[in-house]
Amino acid sequence: MRNKIRMIAYDAILIAIIILFTFVDYLGYINLGVISFTTIHIIVLIGASLFGYKRGMIYGFIFGLSSLLKALSYPGTANYFFINPFVSILPRVLFGFLAGLTFDLFKKYFSQKTFNILVAPASGVLTFIHTLLTMLCLYLFGILDPFKISAALGLTPLIENGEIMTTLIxxxxxxxxxxxxxxxxxxxxxxLIISKNFKIGLVSEGNFKRKNIETNKNVEKPNSMDN
Incomplete structure (x- = not known):
């Protein structure tokens, strides 16, 4: 019961941070001209690294939902394209799931020391996957169109000069x-700071050792048969 209450508290904190980042200017979304970029994916990655794929999906969903609400509140920028929930929510849920699943697998097969090292590069790769998922959803749902983008963002002159794709890319x-x-x-x-100070999201050394024992047994079996 105490663990459930504690988990609810962790969820509430992370969700509150996502909402705060969403609606505070230049905190969760940073505008670069007419395009905006996000830092909220970092919160999802932190939650996924601590609590796994189920919580990763939840935080990803909140990320996507907040993106949708942001788009509805400020539709005059590139946020306009995220009014479609298949663009704002779907890729973020998939991102949270993949992030949590990746970190869960790392915890299953690697020690705590190795996991600590892998979190940073894995987060970079997962962020790139997040970008690909978002662009894929933009394409699949018919929004990634230079003419639509230029019209929505007031960049029609770039179409005439043939520079829109270069600019967007x-x-x-x-x-x-x-x-x-x-x-x-x-x-x-x-x-590292959260896991060490609050003792959460750590690798279960028991599971890791058990996995190593199973691996060693599988390696030894062919040798015993040869003898």
């Missing part, structure tokens, strides 16, 4: 690289 590339670097630098450090 440049913006997205710069933002994506910044998001990846931020995730790699911050997620690992914050995970």
């Amino acid at each position: 440049s913006f997205i590339s710069i933002g994506s690289v910044c998001e990846i670097i931020a995730a790699a630098l911050l997620t690992g450090g914050i995970y």
Whole structure:
């Protein structure tokens, strides 16, 4: 019972941070011209690294829902495209699930020391996957169209000059690289601080040792048969 209450408290804290980041300017969403980029994925990564794929999906859903609400509140920018829940919510839920699943697998097969090292680079890779998922959803649901984008953002002159795709790719590339670097630098450090001080999200050494024993047995079986 105490663990459930504690878990609810952790959920409430992370969800509150996501909401705070969403609606405080230049905290969760950073505008670069007419395009905005996010730091909220870092909170999802931290939650997923601590609590696994189920909580990762929840935090991803809240991330997507907050993105949808942000788009409805400020539809005049690139947020306009995230009014579609299949663009704002779906990729974020998938992102949270994949992040949690990745960290769960790491905890199953690696020691705590190795896991601590892997959190940072894994967060960078997962952030890149988040970008790909978002772009894929934009494409699948018919929004990733240069003419629609230029009209919505007031960039029609770029279409006439044939520069719209170059401009968009440049913006997205710069933002994506910044998001990846931020995730790699911050997620690992914050995970270490929280896990060490609050003793949560740690690798279960019992499961790790059991997995090593099973692996060693599988390796020894062929040798015994050869003898």
